Amino acid sequence: MATEDEPPHRPDIAAMLTDQTSACKPAREAIAAGADVTILGREVPHWMVAGIAATRLKRSLARGLQEIIGLDETVEILARHRGEQLRTGIIDSADGLWSFTLYFDATGTELLACSGVKRPRRYSAKDPAES
Template sequence: MATEDELPGHPDIAAMLTDQTSACKAARDAIASGGEVQVWDRAAPHWMVYGIAATRLRRSLKRGLPKTIGLDEAVEILARHRGEQLCTGSILAADRSWFFTLYFDATGTELLACSGVKRSPRPSTKDSVEP
């Protein structure tokens, strides 16, 4: 998996997280704590990126998942970019407790939004009871 340092030509992601959404501070903290940053160079159509974010928001609201941050704001921001190509990226916190999605313009040089979701802890295999 590529990290931010392995992506020549990509700007400093932490510096780009300037409070576009309420998830930006937590995403910056995740990077500072050794989180894995990945940015995809391929742009995708707005309908695809927006559709995925909007579906995540609907599902989280339906299920009552309070452990998302900035997702509603990200959907609002993405709605203003209809018809554009968008790039995406992600940050996985070092402790794997949070996953952030980054939304960029088509060139990957302007960060439009960031959202985060708290990941569910996975059951430990050593805690499993053998039959």
Template sequence: MATEGEPPSRPGIAAMLINQTSARKPAREAIAAGAEVRAADGEVPHWMAARIAAARWRRPLAGGLREITGRDETVGVLARHRGGQLRTGITGAADRLWSFTLYFGATGTGLLACSGVKRSRSPSTKDSSEP
């Protein structure tokens, strides 16, 4: 578990993924399978985390990503922290089909929410119908 002001560790983040959103289980499974977790060192204002989240959810729909999990719960959590500071992190599945965004409180010691986007196919897999 992270101490105040220190980015949380991979095992600490996995332990924090308990009940936040519907994305928690696949994110925890990705971490257990060895996925890299990158947590930001510093805090960002709520509005910046919300803007990043909105962009990450818009792009999937336009760029071939078909499924988003944990979005509604994350929107609610971010709304409750309006005006505050947050930390963010990212992780993804080894096959790169899922990418997860993690939202921590300002101290980094508690995970507030998690959302994930799923690609329609692996970015490294080329469709056989493509030239």
């Protein structure tokens, strides 16, 4: 039995990424390579989460500037969960090149979907590749 001093159980996110979308395998690989994983602690309404995902997909397709994976599949999966409360999480790859969004049921025990976006490379003044 857990005591008040013990942290809450953290789910094994890598194990939950079981090919719900095409972004799951790269997200698992990012975790294995030391990615930072954050699970947001509150539930949000389906319409908010699904709306944001659909807008990201629409803008990404229109602009064609960023590489995205699993977002089209995520929008389809989220459409099947209308009226539900959902939780979300983020995986930021250790190299900073990829960000993955996780979509969970209200309890955070079932991973529904995962999408990923490749961030544009930003060069710093110290970056030798810029020279």
